[in-house]
Amino acid sequence: MRVLADPSLFRQQAFLDGRFVGEPSFEVVNPADGTVIGRVPHLGAEAATAAVDAASAAFPGWAGKTAQERSDVLRAWRDLILENRIDLATILTSEQGKPLLEALGEIAYAASYVEFYAEEAKRVAGELLPSHRADARIMVLRQPIGVVAAITPWNFPAAMITRKIAPALAAGCTVVVKPAPETPLTALALAELARRAGFPAGAVNVITGDPIEIGGVLTSHEKVRLVGFTGSTDVGKILMRQSAGTVKKVALELGGNAPFIVFDDADLDAAVEGAMVSKFRNMGQTCVCTNRFLVDTSVHDAFVEKLKAPVGELRLGDGFSAGVTQGPLITRRAVAKVEEHLADALARGAQIVLGGRRSPLGELFYEPTIVTGATALMRLAREETFGPLAAIYRFETEDEAVEAANGPETGLAAYFYARDYARIIRVMERLEFGMVGVNTGLISTELAPFGGIKQSGNSREGSSHGIIEFTELKYVCLGGLANGWPAHG
Ligand code: SIN
Numbered sequence: 001m002r003v004l005a006d007p008s009l010f011r012q013q014a015f016l017d018g019r020f021v022g023e024p025s026f027e028v029v030n031p032a033d034g035t036v037i038g039r040v041p042h043l044g045a046e047a048a049t050a051a052v053d054a055a056s057a058a059f060p061g062w063a064g065k066t067a068q069e070r071s072d073v074l075r076a077w078r079d080l081i082l083e084n085r086i087d088l089a090t091i092l093t094s095e096q097g098k099p100l101l102e103a104l105g106e107i108a109y110a111a112s113y114v115e116f117y118a119e120e121a122k123r124v125a126g127e128l129l130p131s132h133r134a135d136a137r138i139m140v141l142r143q144p145i146g147v148v149a150a151i152t153p154w155n156f157p158a159a160m161i162t163r164k165i166a167p168a169l170a171a172g173c174t175v176v177v178k179p180a181p182e183t184p185l186t187a188l189a190l191a192e193l194a195r196r197a198g199f200p201a202g203a204v205n206v207i208t209g210d211p212i213e214i215g216g217v218l219t220s221h222e223k224v225r226l227v228g229f230t231g232s233t234d235v236g237k238i239l240m241r242q243s244a245g246t247v248k249k250v251a252l253e254l255g256g257n258a259p260f261i262v263f264d265d266a267d268l269d270a271a272v273e274g275a276m277v278s279k280f281r282n283m284g285q286t287c288v289c290t291n292r293f294l295v296d297t298s299v300h301d302a303f304v305e306k307l308k309a310p311v312g313e314l315r316l317g318d319g320f321s322a323g324v325t326q327g328p329l330i331t332r333r334a335v336a337k338v339e340e341h342l343a344d345a346l347a348r349g350a351q352i353v354l355g356g357r358r359s360p361l362g363e364l365f366y367e368p369t370i371v372t373g374a375t376a377l378m379r380l381a382r383e384e385t386f387g388p389l390a391a392i393y394r395f396e397t398e399d400e401a402v403e404a405a406n407g408p409e410t411g412l413a414a415y416f417y418a419r420d421y422a423r424i425i426r427v428m429e430r431l432e433f434g435m436v437g438v439n440t441g442l443i444s445t446e447l448a449p450f451g452g453i454k455q456s457g458n459s460r461e462g463s464s465h466g467i468i469e470f471t472e473l474k475y476v477c478l479g480g481l482a483n484g485w486p487a488h489g
Contacts, residue, residue, distance in 0.1 A: 018201025058202030256412030274441025
């Protein structure tokens, strides 16, 4: 592990009830070179139960604080995250592989959720509704839902944690985080900063270990009232089924298969710029990464030609090396999936324009790749590749493009480039996705509701919608009052 300005951020124990505990045993590996950078405890059901019990015990005290008091602690956490951003980004790049600059961007992104929800804590309001009886009043309280479990992915080891737990904590919930086994060290550093910020013991817990055992407890424990998960649709369905036994709320942010449509009236230079960020951010490993480029046949060749140049300029390498724009993929399985999708596409008639092989830099490095001649029959049309493979399809009409875009059962993010105003409105309304980028390839911000429809999920993270997920309504009928309007005179 690289030297940190503050080595005490490098935590190799789980964070449970305000203390770091457990024997570091499970190896955390740097995907760039395979070296072991640290170890974390491999905990199971017993520790998960203890974490939920600690969160449950802390809940009344934390929920009972004023919104301003909770906001102050969140604000302190946000400040600490930013003050320590270089150390956090260093840990993040070491365990996840993304270039240091991109990791720094993620830390700022993570902090933006904490800042937003520190403010939003003060705006969670109930209602006083018109009553059905003169001697009664209808009050609607908006209360924190209770203990929240957050099961988070490896692709954004910091931001996917804060995006879930900052609104939960702001609403008055307490949390148990289970970070991805590949990237627990960023989560534990965030826990250390949460401790310093002044969250009471038990309000924030981070537990590492066996995903099946821990997930089993988090989805079945009576005291967990909401399970938040970012990851694959298949795992989301399992968690949903497991949570049914105790009727938990399940907030899912699942896989996508984002289309990126280039219409014949698009500004092609702008489309290429958008394509680069939407496809190659985080080496193609985001849920909102473009998976299918659908290009009008009349501009297809020009678009491909223009795209080749910036893709060819991407620099693969260790995320700590200057000028590197693309790090390694996260695991061998991730590389194998890119290879399988490419092999299947080539067997069905696709052609490689650029890349198409592993890099000699190491087993997890894969060259940014463009293929043309993609069709709906290929695996890469139906499944998310989650890697640096840009597959290009042709279309002839607007209807054909929209139908192809809407084809998969997922509906997270879609992008399109066009200039005709009527077309923009038409297509934007017809796309069956939770998020649509029009003439932009980057839509992520704490200010907007991030989330999908269809099999891409059922919740929203970010914006004022993101905190509502962690609350529930209580209707109070306040009866026995004097009969109606106060008497005068
Ligand atoms: C994700 O991949 O789940 C999140 C991507 C983002 O926030 O932009």
